[in-house]
Amino acid sequence: MSEYTTLGLDLDGCITEAPDFFSDWTHSWPGKVIVITYRRDRAKAIADLDERNIRYDEVVLVDRMDAKAAVIAEHGVTLYVDDQPEMLKNVPAGVNVMLFRNEGNFDFADQRWMLSHDTGKLVC
Numbered sequence: 001m002s003e004y005t006t007l008g009l010d011l012d013g014c015i016t017e018a019p020d021f022f023s024d025w026t027h028s029w030p031g032k033v034i035v036i037t038y039r040r041d042r043a044k045a046i047a048d049l050d051e052r053n054i055r056y057d058e059v060v061l062v063d064r065m066d067a068k069a070a071v072i073a074e075h076g077v078t079l080y081v082d083d084q085p086e087m088l089k090n091v092p093a094g095v096n097v098m099l100f101r102n103e104g105n106f107d108f109a110d111q112r113w114m115l116s117h118d119t120g121k122l123v124c
Contacts, residue, residue, distance in 0.1 A: 004031030013083035019052035085119035
């Protein structure tokens, strides 16, 4: 077991939005890198990662919203990045999460995050 933390990354909406950033980050990350993606085609996912020069130790495909949280727990991911709050909802409390902003989750004209009632709570 590595003494370093395991980094978990989403492919679509994260790596695809900033491939140079994620390439640099994965190549400098001292621990394991696991890509967890909501896709059906493993070969295409791997080809997309290789095309973007992403270093990874494992690629895990999921077919349900709550499946990413289970993979994160199972693989000991300690830092996870995704662009969909729905995917982050059931991640264990001890895991640090980062929400990657893009046009699918942030209204740039209105300058507000787009959340559902299931993933957001107003605190004003």
